[in-house]
Amino acid sequence: MPETSVLTISNWSVGYLDQPIVKDFSASFEAGTVASLIGGNGAGKSTLLKSIFGLNKLFAGEMSFEGQPVHRLAPADRLKAGIAIVPQGRCNFPQMSVRENLLMGGYVLSPAAAKIAFDKVVTLFPMLGRKLPEMAGNLSGGEQQILETAMVLQINPRLLLLDEPSLGLSPLMQSEVFETVDDIRKEGVTVIMAEQNVFGSLMISDRAIVLELGRKFMDGPAREVMYDPRIRTAFLGGDPAHADIEQGVLQ
Numbered sequence: 001m002p003e004t005s006v007l008t009i010s011n012w013s014v015g016y017l018d019q020p021i022v023k024d025f026s027a028s029f030e031a032g033t034v035a036s037l038i039g040g041n042g043a044g045k046s047t048l049l050k051s052i053f054g055l056n057k058l059f060a061g062e063m064s065f066e067g068q069p070v071h072r073l074a075p076a077d078r079l080k081a082g083i084a085i086v087p088q089g090r091c092n093f094p095q096m097s098v099r100e101n102l103l104m105g106g107y108v109l110s111p112a113a114a115k116i117a118f119d120k121v122v123t124l125f126p127m128l129g130r131k132l133p134e135m136a137g138n139l140s141g142g143e144q145q146i147l148e149t150a151m152v153l154q155i156n157p158r159l160l161l162l163d164e165p166s167l168g169l170s171p172l173m174q175s176e177v178f179e180t181v182d183d184i185r186k187e188g189v190t191v192i193m194a195e196q197n198v199f200g201s202l203m204i205s206d207r208a209i210v211l212e213l214g215r216k217f218m219d220g221p222a223r224e225v226m227y228d229p230r231i232r233t234a235f236l237g238g239d240p241a242h243a244d245i246e247q248g249v250l251q
Contacts (some may be wrong), residue, residue: 006031006190007052007159008021012061014051015214020059021047022214029207031158034185036201037194038235039211045194046088048211049161052192053085054078065159073111084157086148086193088164094137095164098128098147101136105151117154124183125150146180153184160184162193166200178204198235202226 005028022044029035037045050056052063054075063071070078092101102121106114122129125146131139136147145165151158162181166174174197181191182204195201202208202245208217208225218225225231 004031005029006066006194008064009052010062011023012048012051012063014047014056014061016047016056020214021056022051022211025061025216027209027216027219029159029190031190032117032188033206034181034191034204035195035209036205037192037209037211038196038198038201038225038231039217039233042213043211044214045211046163047214048201049085049163049192049194050087052078052159052161053083055085064187065165079155079157082089082156082158083161084152084159085156085161086152086163086165088147089166090144092136092144092148092151094135096136097132098134098136098139099132101147101151102128102132102180103155104194106154108155114154121150121153122186124153131217138171140173142176145169145173145177149180149184153189157189159192162191162195162196164196166195166197173249174200199226 007029010026012025013020013023025048036055037048039045047056051058054073058071062069063085065081070081073081093104102118107118110148127143128147128150131143136144139147160192165177165181169177178200181193185191193201198251202225204224205222208222210225210231211214218228
């Protein structure tokens, strides 16, 4: 596994209005890995993810990306630095074609760079190449999630933040989305993912961070966290020694 930290967060307290939601969070994320943020509703997963991109209020703490402080940068400047986010819910242009959506994803690039980026994501996600003329809004939920991820990947982020990428999808589509995350990691992109589908996310993650009431409750290798009795009982239902641990969305 790579040993270079791409993102370091120290004593991080973030939230909205006058109260932090995530408190005193510290962690470093290694380059080219997938980390899952797991926890119950209201645990602070989405708040933490958004804060890395600068979308909420910073109360205290520091953050560095590739060795440079970024915690005071605006979201647009974090994007330029190489940090990108795919937020929860649909965020494409539903009445535009898949091709047009992908072109919009690369609108900040020069024409030559945009062509290279377009070809790269169509190669990475062949499904998009087959559906270029279709309206984005006519794609399945999983296909739209992949499209939105491809739109962001065109600007070549080194850190990709995914907020609930499998939310509301069928088991088959969840499987495709998680396979997509694995493919992105193979391209060398670091991924931090907030996800309610604990089993599916842990199966393709290198690391898991469990949040509880805005604080870090557990942090370790994904498989160790998955087999921890407390996590198994809270999120996966039952004894991890039983055969049902092998039943999941990735079958």
